[in-house]
Amino acid sequence: MHVTILGGAGFLGRKLANRIVADGKVAGRAVTGMTLLDLAPATAPPAPFPVTVMQAGLDDYEKLRRAMPDGTGVVFHLAAVVSAQAEADFHLGLRVNVEGTRNVLAAAASLPAPPRLVFTSSVATYSGGQQALISDATRQVPANSYGAQKIIGELLVHDYARKGFVDGISLRLPTIVVRPGRPNKAASSFASSILREPFVGEDALLPVPESFALFIASPRSAVAWLLHAAGLASDAVGLDRSINPPGISVSVAQMLAALAAAGGDRARVKPVDDPDIMKVVGPWPARFDTARARALGFAEQPSLDSIVAAFLEDDLAETKALRVS
Amino acid sequence: MHVTILGGAGFLGRKLANRIVADGKVAGRAVTGMTLLDLAPATAPPAPFPVTVMQAGLDDYEKLRRAMPDGTGVVFHLAAVVSAQAEADFHLGLRVNVEGTRNVLAAAASLPAPPRLVFTSSVATYSGGQQALISDATRQVPANSYGAQKIIGELLVHDYARKGFVDGISLRLPTIVVRPGRPNKAASSFASSILREPFVGEDALLPVPESFALFIASPRSAVAWLLHAAGLASDAVGLDRSINPPGISVSVAQMLAALAAAGGDRARVKPVDDPDIMKVVGPWPARFDTARARALGFAEQPSLDSIVAAFLEDDLAETKALRVS
Numbered sequence: 001m002h003v004t005i006l007g008g009a010g011f012l013g014r015k016l017a018n019r020i021v022a023d024g025k026v027a028g029r030a031v032t033g034m035t036l037l038d039l040a041p042a043t044a045p046p047a048p049f050p051v052t053v054m055q056a057g058l059d060d061y062e063k064l065r066r067a068m069p070d071g072t073g074v075v076f077h078l079a080a081v082v083s084a085q086a087e088a089d090f091h092l093g094l095r096v097n098v099e100g101t102r103n104v105l106a107a108a109a110s111l112p113a114p115p116r117l118v119f120t121s122s123v124a125t126y127s128g129g130q131q132a133l134i135s136d137a138t139r140q141v142p143a144n145s146y147g148a149q150k151i152i153g154e155l156l157v158h159d160y161a162r163k164g165f166v167d168g169i170s171l172r173l174p175t176i177v178v179r180p181g182r183p184n185k186a187a188s189s190f191a192s193s194i195l196r197e198p199f200v201g202e203d204a205l206l207p208v209p210e211s212f213a214l215f216i217a218s219p220r221s222a223v224a225w226l227l228h229a230a231g232l233a234s235d236a237v238g239l240d241r242s243i244n245p246p247g248i249s250v251s252v253a254q255m256l257a258a259l260a261a262a263g264g265d266r267a268r269v270k271p272v273d274d275p276d277i278m279k280v281v282g283p284w285p286a287r288f289d290t291a292r293a294r295a296l297g298f299a300e301q302p303s304l305d306s307i308v309a310a311f312l313e314d315d316l317a318e319t320k321a322l323r324v325s
Numbered sequence: 326m327h328v329t330i331l332g333g334a335g336f337l338g339r340k341l342a343n344r345i346v347a348d349g350k351v352a353g354r355a356v357t358g359m360t361l362l363d364l365a366p367a368t369a370p371p372a373p374f375p376v377t378v379m380q381a382g383l384d385d386y387e388k389l390r391r392a393m394p395d396g397t398g399v400v401f402h403l404a405a406v407v408s409a410q411a412e413a414d415f416h417l418g419l420r421v422n423v424e425g426t427r428n429v430l431a432a433a434a435s436l437p438a439p440p441r442l443v444f445t446s447s448v449a450t451y452s453g454g455q456q457a458l459i460s461d462a463t464r465q466v467p468a469n470s471y472g473a474q475k476i477i478g479e480l481l482v483h484d485y486a487r488k489g490f491v492d493g494i495s496l497r498l499p500t501i502v503v504r505p506g507r508p509n510k511a512a513s514s515f516a517s518s519i520l521r522e523p524f525v526g527e528d529a530l531l532p533v534p535e536s537f538a539l540f541i542a543s544p545r546s547a548v549a550w551l552l553h554a555a556g557l558a559s560d561a562v563g564l565d566r567s568i569n570p571p572g573i574s575v576s577v578a579q580m581l582a583a584l585a586a587a588g589g590d591r592a593r594v595k596p597v598d599d600p601d602i603m604k605v606v607g608p609w610p611a612r613f614d615t616a617r618a619r620a621l622g623f624a625e626q627p628s629l630d631s632i633v634a635a636f637l638e639d640d641l642a643e644t645k646a647l648r649v650s
Contacts (some may be wrong), residue, residue, distance in 0.1 A: 016471075090488060102419075127564065139464045141483075141565050148484040152477050158466075159473040163415060239452065240466050 001029045002071045002268025005102060006058070007078030011180050014043070015223050015314075018075060021047040021237045026074050027116065028233035037067040038079065052132045058100025064107040068115070075117045077104050083124050085185040086146035087280055098147035105156055109165040116228045117168040119157045120241060121150040123215050123284055124187075130213060132285035136244060136292040143283035144187070147254060158241040161234075169237060174247030174288075175216040177255075177307060180315035181322055187280035191216065194252070195259055195308055199266035199316055200323050207274035210253040213286035217247035218307040220314070227296055236296060246290040246300045254304060262308045275277075326352045327396045331383070331429060332403030333361025334599050336505050337445075339368070340548050340639075341401060346372040352441065362392040362461035363404065383425025389432040393440070399555045402429050408449050410510040411471035412465035412605055422474035430481055434490040442493040443554045444482045444580035446475040446567060448540050448609055449512075450497060455538060457610035461569060461617040468608035469512070483566040486559075494554045494562060497544040499572030499613075500633060502580075504650045505640035506647055512605035516541065519577070520584055520633055523593035524641055525648050535578040538611035543632040545639070550623055561621060571615040571625045579629060587633045 003026050007013045025031055036042040037054040044051035044309055056063035058079055066077060078099065086093030101119070108117050126134055129144040142148040150172075157168035179192040190207055191214055197204035216223075225245045237243075260266050294300070301307075342361055350356055361367040362379040369376035381388035384406055393400060398569030404425065416459045426444070433442050451459055452468040467473040475497075482493035504517040516539055517531055522529035542550075552571045562568075584588050585591050619625065626632075 073363070088483075090490075135637050137464050141463050143487070143564060145484050148480045148487075149447070155467070155473045155477050155480075159415075159470050162468070162473075163417075163470070239468060 001026070001031060001071055001073035002033045002035070003031050004035045004037065004039050004068050004072055005078065006067070006076065007080070008053070009038035009040040009042035010078060011221055012026060012176065012219060012222055013038065013076070013078050013093050016078075016168060016218050016226055019223050019227065021045050024048070026227060029073060031067070032071075035067045035069075037063065055255045056256070058096055058103055058304050060226070061103045061107060064103055065110060067112060068188070070112055071318050072111055072115050073117045075108050075115050076102070076226055076230070077101065078117045080120070081146070082184060082186040083144055083146040084187040084277065085282055085288060086187075087144050087150060087187070087276070090145055093145050093149050095182070098152050099140055100258055105160045105166055105168070109160060114167050116139040116230055117157065117166050117169045118226055119168060120226075121154050121170045121172040122147065123172055123174050125151045125154070126285050127283035127288070128285045129283050130286060133289060135289045136284045144280045154242045161241045167234055169232060170242040171225055171229055172242060172244045174213065174215040176219055176222050177216040178311035178315065178321045179219070180311070188214070190277070194255060194269045195279065195311065196319060198264040199312065200320050202268065202323070204269050205272045206252065206269050207272050207277040208252060208281065208307065210256065211251060213232055213249055213251045214252065214284070215247045215249050215286050215288055216302045217245065217309070218310050220310050221245070221247070221299070221301045228298055231295060243296065243298070244290045245290055245293045245298045247288065248301045250304050251287070251288045256303045258308050261305065262312065282323055326351070326356060326396035326489070326650050327358040327360070329357050329360045329362065329393050329397055329400045330403065331362050331389075331392070332405070332549075333378070334363035334365040334367035335403060337501065337544060337547055338363065338401070338403050341542050341551055342376075343370050344548050344552065346370050349373070351552060353529065358394070360392045362388065362395075363451070368491070383421055383428055386428045386432060389428055390435060393432055393436060395437055397436055400429070400433050400440050401551055401555070402426065402442060402444045402496050404506050405445070405446070406471070407509060407511040408469055408471040408605055409512040409514075409602065411474060412469050412512070412601070415470055416475050417522055418470050422471065423477050426478040430485045430491055430493070431466070433617065434485060439490060441555055442482065442491050443551055444478055444493060444495045445493045445551075446479050446497040447472065448497055448499050450476045451610050452608035453610045454608050455611060458612045458614060459569065459610045461591070461612045469605045479567045482520055486566045487564065492559055493566055493568040496554055496559060497567060497569045498547055499540040499570070501544055501547050503636035504544070505636070505644045507638055515602070519580060519594045520636065521644060523584060523589040524637065525645050527593065527648070529594050530597040530599070531594050532576065532597055532602040533577060533606065535581065536576060538574055538576045539609070540574050540611050540613055541571045541610045541632070542570065542626045543635050545635050546570070546626045547622070553623055557621060560577050566623065568623070569613055569615050570618045570623045573626045573629065574611045574613070575629050583629045583633050586630060587637065588600060588646065
């Protein structure tokens with residue numbers, strides 16, 4: 001089976017690709033080839049099967065089609081314009097997150113057999129703020145363009161799946177912490193910065209109060225969930241194709257305590273006013289009842305301390321190397 | 326103020342145009358010009374202000390832009406590929422209902438001042454079936470492509486409104502009964518047929534059991550709601566731009582009783598098996614708690630008997646004339 005990762009140069013795409021190479025299979029089926037497509041140049045990991053790297057945007061239907069050769073069984077669609085960027089450039093967000101996702105679905109639907117497609121939606125699709133408790137039945141009323149565009153993506157995945165064109169599943173990922181590398185244009189970038197920058201001897205900006213809570217998950221959990229979604233039986237998922245995986249709810253104060261407990265310097269975290277960031281992340285809810293995902297076998301996110309430990313083990317060395325270069 | 330009706334040749338667009346001519350104003354402001362755009366040729370009603378008729382699809386951005394001259398204060402977006410047709414032709418539905426609505430919003434956003442845009446969404450965006458009770462907070466999990474496409478339209482309207490580009494409001498219209506004219510490609514077409522065909526001496530096909538209930542509203546109510554939405558204060562609407570107006574829940578048995586009470590021949594209603602129709606309408610819920618719309622001043626739909634009486638008064642003569650021609 002061929003596997004395709006759209007957004008294969010991103011931190012999650014790279015981790016997913018490495019994990020697939022290590023496992024040698026996805027959804028219980030042996031992998032015989034993999035394509036990594038991204039706007040940025042991806043790096044092919046050494047693998048016992050051919051890995052093709054393609055540099056293209058989601059507006060390039062022909063390249064998307066070539067990124068999914070006949071025999072493609074699973075497509076991971078992780079490519080997106082992230083939250084603060086989609087808020088700053090409305091039309092870019094629509095083009096990539098909405099039209100691009102339509103191109104992805106059209107390309108996947110043109111395969112001889114409908115592949116499983118795993119689409120990453122987001123907690124940013126919800127509003128309601130710190131007081132809200134989100135269930136699987138909660139209506140998504142987005143307070144940012146990225147969220148609105150991700151719901152549209154979910155609906156396209158949902159209807160392509162209902163029609164039998166593409167066997168799609170959407171995972172509404174929590175804020176992923178700790179992202180390796182540098183701060184990015186996600187409005188939630190600070191959540192990783194405060195647990196990452198102090199370990200490389202740099203300052204992190206904190207645009208929210210310490211009482212502010214977030215629903216988070218580690219890159220390890222995100223990768224495990226993507227692979228679990230790839231193997232879910234369609235019948236078990238049914239009409240509703242969107243799933244809230246079981247992250248954990250933590251406050252910034254708890255994150256700073258975990259930073260200190262792991263030997264990080266809290267003094268490196270500098271409070272800052274950033275109304276643009278607060279406007280995007282302020283309405284995001286932090287508490288979720290993820291009954292459906294647990295019933296579908298998604299593993300629960302372990303403790304915050306384990307999230308920090310995973311970063312130090314998996315990503316600190318590479319993150320440090322990036323700062324030197 | 327200029328007013329534009331997209332879908333101006335449809336039965337609702339025509340009734341709305343006539344009502345606007347009779348009122349001379351929309352949202353409390355005097356109307357100085359009106360454009361009716363439709364794929365079908367619209368008819369300009371005699372009016373004390375210029376009425377422009379344009380024949381174009383929603384894929385024609387330039388014509389959409391010309392249909393909204395500077396000074397356009399209100400745009401009614403009623404144009405759509407209806408439910409059974411969108412289910413039969415998936416890509417046509419996406420092109421018109423999704424891409425077309427994006428073109429409408431882009432054209433409206435290019436005006437010097439953001440107009441109020443009233444978009445017609447639908448009860449078809451919900452599933453849950455006969456047992457469901459839909460509140461303003463219920464998540465929309467569509468079981469048909471038309472529904473999925475209409476939710477996408479709602480989300481586009483929502484985000485354009487949040488950004489301040491177009492002051493949009495979406496009304497999730499109940500099944501409109503009694504539609505004048507002939508049966509159409511809406512999956513709910515039967516709901517009007519059973520209250521219309523017997524009055525013109527023709528048979529009506531009934532693809533659902535008599536116990537089947539629907540959430541319905543009259544054309545009169547729909548027009549009144551569209552005009553009420555045109556005048557709503559943006560602050561009163563807030564972030565959530567979608568509203569379920571207060572229709573009524575009726576069973577087919579009650580509709581047949583109302584038919585007989587108004588002198589219609591029940592024997593003209595012929596039960597028929599139509600799994601394609603049942604597949605689309607079966608999951609539609611019939612019961613709604615419309616607290617938000619009532620708080621926002623939307624008038625409640627009067628009784629079923631009044632719906633039949635309104636048809637006989639407003640539309641029977643024209644419907645009969647169509648059958649003769």
